[in-house]
Amino acid sequence: MTIRAITAKTIFDGEQYHSDSALVWKGDRIVDIVPTSTLPVSVIVTDVGDRIVAPGFIDIQVNGGGDVMFNSDTTADGIDTICRAHRQHGTAYLLPTLISATPEEMKTALIAAECAIEQGVAGVLGVHLEGPWLNKDKKGAHDANKFYSPTIEQLEAFPWLERGVSLVTLAAENVDTQALNWLQQHHVVVSCGHSNATQHQLTAEKLASVNGFTHLFNAMSPLEGREPGTVGTALMTDHAWCSIIVDGIHVATQNVLMAHKLKPEGKLLIVTDAMASVGSRTNRFVLDGEEISVQDGKLVNSSGSLAGAHIGMDQSVANAIAWGLNEAEVLRMASTYPAEALNLDDVGTLKPGYRAAATILNSDYSSYAVLVDGVLNP
Template structure:
C-alpha cells in the first residue's frame, strides 16, 4: 500500500522541492511528487511549515532513554536507545560500546546482529569505541582495559556480516597488520582517543583509516611545530571527521574552521549521547563512575566530559545557527554519515532508497521520523 508525507519543503539530499510529498511503498521510496498530484485515496500525513529531510544517522550513541549500552548489552536496550533518539530526529544509529572487556565486545557484536535480524527499527550496526585506545587520551574510558590487539584476538570476535561495524582505535597503538585485517574484514576504522604525533600517523596507517572520531576531543592538538591528530585529520582528505556539535565539546569557530579545511562531505555530526537523553534521570553509572548532567554538560567525578546530553535535531540547529547553510547541515546529519558507513540506500530521498526521513519544524524540532516505511 502506498503512503505519503508532505510538507512545505522537502530536501532530498541534493535539492529542495516545494509543496511536495514523499511517497513510499513498504520500506522503499517511490517518488517525490507535488502534493496536488497525490491520489485522493492515498494514506497521507501533511506537516505545515516543516521540512522533510533524509533520515538522520547518528554513528555514535552510547545510550538514551535511561539506558547505557555498556550496562545493558542486549537487543532490548538497543530498542530503547533507538526510541529515545527518534524523538530527536534520529532514524538510524550505531549503539556505541565504550571500552569494555573482550567478552562484552563480543556481546555487543552479537546484540547488534540480533537487533538487525529482529528488525528493531533504527539499528544500522554497532560502534566499538575502544578498547584499543591510548591511555594518554582516555577521557572517561577505563584505561585498565586498553590493549593492542593481535590478529588472533581479532579473529576470535563474532564479527557481524549483515550490519555495519565501526571501530574507534588509537591507530598508533594498533599494528599495520591488525589494521589491514580490520579493513579486509569490512570493519570501518576511525582514529580516536589518540595521542599520536603526525610522524606516527604514517601513510600506511592513514591509508587503512576511514575517519576520525569526535574531532578535537581526546586527540593530540594541532600546533605550529606538531600537527598532531587534529592537524592530520584536517589534512587527510579521504578521511571523514565526526564532530559533537553541542557547543560544549567544540567551539563553534573550531567547527567552522574544520568545515573550511575538510573537503565537502567529510564532516559529520554525531551526538555522543548518553543514557540521560530522553530520560528523566540526569545521573547514571559507567564503569563504577557516576556521570551526571551539570549545566547541560555530562561530567564524571573528576570533571572530565563524559559524552553529551544532546539530540541530532538540536545538533543540526546549532550548526545552522553557527552559520552553516541549512542544506549542508542536513547533509552532515544524514547524507554524509550514510556515505561514511557505506549505507548506499540511505542519506537521500530518491526512488529505490530505503523509506527513511526526518520531519523538522521551522525551528528544527522533530515532528516525525520515518524508518523503513514506518512513521513514528
C-alpha cells in the same frame, strides 16, 4: 501493499529542495517525490504543513539513551530503548556505541547488534566499538585498565556483523599496520580516536587503512606550531571523514567552522556522542562504577571531566545552522555524509528505491516526527 505519502511545503532530498511536494513510499522503500497536486486519491497522506522533510538523521556514535547505557544493557532490547529515545530527537538510524570493554563484553555487543537487526529493531544499523584499542594519555572517560593492542588472532575471534556495520574507534599509533589492514579487509570501518599520535606515527601506510576520525578535537593530540598531531592530520587527510560534536561544549564554535572550511565536501559529519541522559528521567547514570551526571547542561564524571554529550541530533543541527553553516549542508552532515561514512547505499538521501526514512523538523529544527523503514513515528 498500501502506498503512503507525507506532504509538506518543503522537502529536501539530500541534494535539492522540492516545494509543495509529497514523499511517497510503499512498504519500506521510497517510490518518489512528486508534486502534491499529482497524488492519486488512493494514497494515504499525512500532511505536515510548513515543516521541512529531510533525509532521516543518522548518528554513528550513541552510547545510550532513555536511561539505558549500551555498556550496561548490551541486548537487543537495550538497543531498542536507545533507538526509541533518540527518535524523539530526529534520529532515524544509529550505531549503539560500546565504550571500552572486555573482549567478552565486546563479543556480546556484536551479537546483540546482529540480533537486533535480525529481529527488526527499528533504527539500528550495526555497532560502534569505541575502544579498547585506545591511548591511555587520551582516555577521556574510558577505563584505561581495559586498553590493549589487538593481534590478528584476537581480531579473528570477534563475531563481526554480517548484516550490519561494524565501526571501530582506535588509536592508530597503538595498532600495528597488519591489524589495521585485517580490519579493512574484513569490511570493518576504522576510525582513529582517543589518539595521542604525532604526525610521524600516523604514517601514510596506516592512514590508508583509516576511514575516519572520531569526535574531532576531543581526546586527540592537538594541532600545534611544530606538530600537527592527530587534529592536524585529521584535517589534512582528505580521504578520511571526521565526526564532530556540535553541542557548543565539546568544541568551540569557531573550530567547528574552521573544520568545515578545511575538510573536503562530505567529509565532516555530526555525531552526538550521547549518553543515557538523553530521554532520561534522572539525568544521571553509572559507567564503569562511576556516576555521570548532567551539570550546567554538560555531562561530567566525579573528577569534572567531560563524559559524553547530553544532546540530540535535532539540537545539533539547530546549533550548526545557528552558527552560520548552510541549512542544506547541515542536513547532509546529519544524514547523507554519515551514510557515506558507513558505506551504505540505501539511506541518507530521499531517492526512489532507498529505505523510507525521513526526519520531519519544525521551524526551529526541533524534531516533529521520524519516518523509519516506512513507519512514521510521531
